[in-house]
Amino acid sequence: MEYLKESLECSQIYSCEHGTSNMQKHMLKHGHNVVGDELENAPFDQKVYRDLMGKAIIKHNLPFNYVEYDGVWDVQSYLNSNVQPILKNTIIGDILDTYRFEKRKMKDILQSLPGKVCLTSDLWSSSVMDGYLSITDHFV
Structure with missing residues (x-):
């Protein structure tokens, strides 16, 4: 979602005091079709x-x-x-x-x-016998 937000950000500030039609007009001007509250054909x-x-x-x-x-x-x-x-x-x-x-x-x-770094390792198996290894590093 942050990718969509970044691609749609603009320096314009709009008031929504009387609705969102001004924002819809702005979006249409920049090539985005607005359907209700959703964007159609978003980048x-x-x-x-x-x-x-x-x-x-x-x-x-x-x-x-x-x-x-x-x-x-x-x-x-x-x-x-x-x-x-x-x-x-x-x-x-x-x-x-x-x-x-x-x-x-x-x-x-x-x-x-x-x-210096201290490493700790641990081995275990899951309930379906998948094997796992974890390595944890400790440092100050």
Whole structure:
């Protein structure tokens, strides 16, 4: 949602004391069709869409082929006709890029610390026998 907000921000200030028609006129002037309180044909950025899809897959531990489910494609094309479906290999590459970026950030943070770092690790299995490893770093 912050992406949409950023792309629509403008320095104009409008009063809503007597309704929102002045805001609707402004939106129409800038190429946005307003339907009630919703924006129709809001700007669409495929890169932002891919980033958000990758974050959702990571956050909810979804399979990579989630992006290729027919039902997911149907919903996405319904919400925005400009969306281009993402393939499994594309989202895998995006998620690996995110991993490498976050790994580099963590290395930079740890290297910038003036003192020593202590690492603690823990191994466990889930109820369906998925194995997990966590590493926690401690520093002052």
